[in-house]
Amino acid sequence: MALRIAELETPEVLVDRDQLLRNLGRVQRIAAQHDVALRPHVKTHKCIEIARLQLEHGAVGLTASKVDEALVFIEQACGPSFTLAYPIVDPRKLQRAFASAGHQNVELRITVDSEAGIAAAEAAAKSCNKTVSAFVKIDVGLHRCGLVEDDPQVVRLVRLISSSSQLRFAGLLSHAGQAYTAPDIARIAEIAAEESAILQRVRSRLASAGFDVPEVSVGSTPTVLAGNSFEAVTEIRPGNYVFLDATAVRLGLASFEEVALSVVVTIISANSSYFIIDGGSKVLSSDLGAHGTGAGVGYGVALPIDVAGAEAAPLLVARLSEEHGFVERAGEDLAIGTKLRVIPNHACPVANLAERLTITSQGEMIDQWQVAARGKVR
Ligand SMILES: Cc1ncc(COP(=O)(O)O)c(C=O)c1O
Numbered sequence: 357m358a359l360r361i362a363e364l365e366t367p368e369v370l371v372d373r374d375q376l377l378r379n380l381g382r383v384q385r386i387a388a389q390h391d392v393a394l395r396p397h398v399k400t401h402k403c404i405e406i407a408r409l410q411l412e413h414g415a416v417g418l419t420a421s422k423v424d425e426a427l428v429f430i431e432q433a434c435g436p437s438f439t440l441a442y443p444i445v446d447p448r449k450l451q452r453a454f455a456s457a458g459h460q461n462v463e464l465r466i467t468v469d470s471e472a473g474i475a476a477a478e479a480a481a482k483s484c485n486k487t488v489s490a491f492v493k494i495d496v497g498l499h500r501c502g503l504v505e506d507d508p509q510v511v512r513l514v515r516l517i518s519s520s521s522q523l524r525f526a527g528l529l530s531h532a533g534q535a536y537t538a539p540d541i542a543r544i545a546e547i548a549a550e551e552s553a554i555l556q557r558v559r560s561r562l563a564s565a566g567f568d569v570p571e572v573s574v575g576s577t578p579t580v581l582a583g584n585s586f587e588a589v590t591e592i593r594p595g596n597y598v599f600l601d602a603t604a605v606r607l608g609l610a611s612f613e614e615v616a617l618s619v620v621v622t623i624i625s626a627n628s629s630y631f632i633i634d635g636g637s638k639v640l641s642s643d644l645g646a647h648g649t650g651a652g653v654g655y656g657v658a659l660p661i662d663v664a665g666a667e668a669a670p671l672l673v674a675r676l677s678e679e680h681g682f683v684e685r686a687g688e689d690l691a692i693g694t695k696l697r698v699i700p701n702h703a704c705p706v707a708n709l710a711e712r713l714t715i716t717s718q719g720e721m722i723d724q725w726q727v728a729a730r731g732k733v734r
Pocket of ligand 1 (some may be wrong): 397441442533560578593594595
């Protein structure tokens with residue numbers, strides 16, 4: 357007999373399979389509607405089974421940040437091609453990636469934003485006797501990695517890549533992660549439009565310098581769900597959309613019912629201000645939201661396990677110790693032993709902290725999937 361959620365030992369990270377499939381379908385439809393390829397980022401789930409579902413739904417390949425994260429999927433022959441959307445500058449890592457991708461016959465595309473990155477890629481490709489496609493990363497406003505649009509280095513890097521016998525220019529790649537700071541959907545749509553406009557200007561500048569831009573790869577869950585500016589874009593790379601989280605709800609991108617990942621916890625104690633739950637920062641992470649953004653209050657919200665989110669008043673997870681969470685009582689009187697479902701601020705680090713995801717359907721556990729690439733941070 358399948359266990360019901362209420363019967364599980366806690367804390368346990370749950371993924372509602374039916375909602376997961378709806379989330380996959382939602383973004384696959386957006387890709388089809390705008391005629392762009394979908395190459396999801398696996399850093400959100402790090403799970404082979406979910407990557408296979410994404411590919412079955414129509415993803416053209418996968419995206420990863422780190423080499424060792426990608427290798428878990430490449431070695432399981434998960435998808436025909438992979439983009440490393442992260443500037444890797446250590447040739448040993450790239451060598452490892454190129455060798456494994458070659459062995460599995462997987463196309464590997466890399467990302468650079470410096471001459472050092474190009475030199476590392478050339479050295480690694482030469483040692484593996486490979487030709488590798490390289491994207492140049494453009495900073496569209498997050499101000500993390502990438503070159504700003506009018507930096508003369510953009511044309512210089514494309515020229516260097518194009519003149520290398522080991523490298524091929526794949527195109528431009530960007531991530532508008534600043535969308536997580538937007539106050540509302542309208543601002544997210546503007547950020548997506550700004551990203552598209554920046555990339556079109558860079559493409560024109562490169563055309564004037566004699567370079568064709570084969571692909572333009574963008575992607576963040578907010579800009580994919582709320583944006584409608586896909587001019588010049590050939591590919592989207594969202595990650596978080598598979599699960600969504602309290603941040604997506606705060607931004608107006610989803611309702612609590614549309615969040616596929618939650619953590620079932622038990623109230624193990626209580627005081628005059630808080631219910632104390634058995635999930636702390638080692639389960640929920642201390643993340644305030646993607647890129648450290650957030651509402652500035654709390655670490656997620658707690659809902660009853662068997663009441664649809666919209667009907668239940670969410671209780672704030674106000675503080676965390678390592679192994680305890682502090683849930684605001686807000687006038688509620690819940691018994692010790694009551695189970696709650698916490699929707700975390702940021703689903704991606706929560707999956708990375710879990711050994712496995714417990715897959716549920718209609719309130720019952722139906723499977724458990726390993727988080728195969730958890731902790732793969734090199
Ligand atoms: C380079 C890059 N591409 C894509 C993504 C996916 O973004 P999201 O999780 O918002 O979908 C990220 C997330 O951090 C990223 O850093």
